[in-house]
Amino acid sequence: MYDRMIILDCAVYSFIGLSMHVCILMVLLSGPVQLCPTNCKFCSTGLADCTQVSSLQEVLTGLPVVTEKILLRAGTLDQIPAEAFRNFSNLNVLSINEFPISTLLNYSFAIGESNRLQYLDLSNNRLTSCGIEALAFTGPNNLTEFTLTNNALDTLYESWFNHLVRLEKLNLASNRIPYLLPRIFENLSQLQELNVSSNNIRYLSSGTFLGMSNLVELDLSGNGMIFINNDAFNPLINLMRIVLFQNGLETLPDVPDSTHLLQLHDNPWQCTCALVQLLQRLKDKVQSPERVVCATPSEVQGSPFLSAYQTVCNSNSTESGYPTSSPQNQISRHLWIYGFIGNLIQTHKTVLYTVDKGYLMDIAQ
Template identity: 35%
Template sequence: MLAPCELAAKAAISQLAREAEPPPTPPPGDSHRAARTVPEEPRRPIGKHHDATGSDPATAAAGAAGARPRRAVLPSSQRHPVRLHGAHPEHLPHRAAPHHRGHLGGVHGAGHPPPTALAGLPQLRELHLSSNHLAALPEAVLRPVPTLRVLDLTENLLADLPAGLFAGTNHLQHLVLRGNRLRVLRPAWFRHLPRLQWLDVAANTLAELPPEVFLPLRSLRSLDLSRNRLASLPPGALAGLRALQRLDLEGNGLGTLPPAAFAPAPALRFLFLQDNALQVLPAGIFVPLRHLRVLDLARNHLRALELPPRPPGPVLDLDISGNPWACECPLLALLQRVAPRLSAARDTLCATPPRHQGQEVAAVSQAGDTGCEPKGDRQRPPDP
């Protein structure tokens, strides 16, 4: 039977999934979207309920559900990360001592760092340049760091990037461009990133995606496009992403999706489509997603839903709250058949028909609807 789940925090399902692998480092003051920030390279997992800085509710929720912890510990030796964050940047290594921390002048607040800013750091593995008012980057700035694995450019002023910026960083695994002013993604950026696993371009001003822009990213596992201005996706937008496990399209104003939107990404496990303007989902759009564990459709304009039969395995965590559902026989039968866990049941209400208006979808589905019984199954009155 369907078991609706009333959660104390609305975003528990979304938050749990975003805390799954790869393990991210949370930004200050942003617990709801903590798992979207760039992770550090792991040495060993932290305990279920504690990360490297202590415990918090988000980490505890992930641990209780068996998800991997949000943070991991960076190995020592020659892998010290370089961090320049906000008004108090940490120092970079000196040229003469590249495994220790030194000073790099003229980066914070400069807007345009010099092309030689990273000279003398050939073994650099992590570079964190968040909140530094960077408005542009020289095309050659990353050439001195060919072993770079992590690049975090969160919350800068970048409206574009040079076409060849990543030409010499083919070992890059985690790239975070969140919170900039990017208007377009250029295919040239990704041609030299076959090992990239984590790409975060959330909270920019992207209005469209070039077709097959992610085609070279055959190792990508997490793609965050949330809080942009994408009104639609072009056919083949996810082409090449066969390893993709997590896709976040929250808060884009999406009004429609191509029928085969997710077919190029059959490994998807976490799919976030909440806070868009979807009215109708194409028939069979979720059929290729046999490994889907979390589907968030909250706060769209959906009235009907179609889900394919699920293979044996974990039940589907499904959030359909905040939609004007038509609680007719097809929807009720689907929920009984699939038996997902419904989050935020109090906001998952029937808009129609009048006899169910304002009732919780889960409660109506559990109770059944006598009007939905097949005619052949109805009990005939006894013969006189």
């Protein structure tokens, strides 16, 4: 449908004593303007903001193919066809939130050779790990920011990330992820920010972050994490911010020299002399150090680590500087078993996933 704006401007002119009226018609052709589909707005600006979406086809067929940003929010939409957005060669932002979507087909977001998609937000849906096919995210090779928060993911698969080589920000917060398989993010060499907060990750192994030398920010808060291998952060040579609050940590692993900010509060720290000395050296990097308090030993329970030094490190203390053989410590010392079992379970699930989807993938990395 095309609109024409007709402006009628009438002027009165006089010539040789005679009066006459001259009406000048000014027709301004505004060009073809496509109306928004139902429940969408701003379509003529390159942005389509749509709510209460029930049919993706009805929305997309009504949008200009030059649309650069598509925001879909709330509704009964429960599936995304493969290559659904292939006609939108200028698309650089795609947000699909608050839908009962639990599955994604291969090439769901492929847009062809001119793919300009850089931002993909699939938060607040019902996505499950077993419902996402191996190549679901293959296609948007220029993606720099990817958000999958508040879904029902309980496993991550390397095949999801294999082609996202330009990704800089990945947000997986508020899912059900129990374990990060070693090298799971190895292909994301350009990644700078990783958020896996508010999951169920209890343990981090040595090889978790291999290949991620450009990572700058890491958020592991709110996981109930009880142990991190001492060298888990070693590959992260440019890491500046580590967020570890609201976990179950008793000890702190090696921290990269590049780190400028540590958030450590709300953990049951076991204030051995060794840990207190380490925290003293890092105190300028610890955010709100007064909130980082000791859970044990009983002499300093509830006290900030800053005030625990004299008690746990004086010459009369029975503290050896290393963890005691309390039940909690016995758990910490043998958490490698948890990691080993987690690795086996994850690998087993990957095998089942691979066979089920019919793909031949190398899982013995």
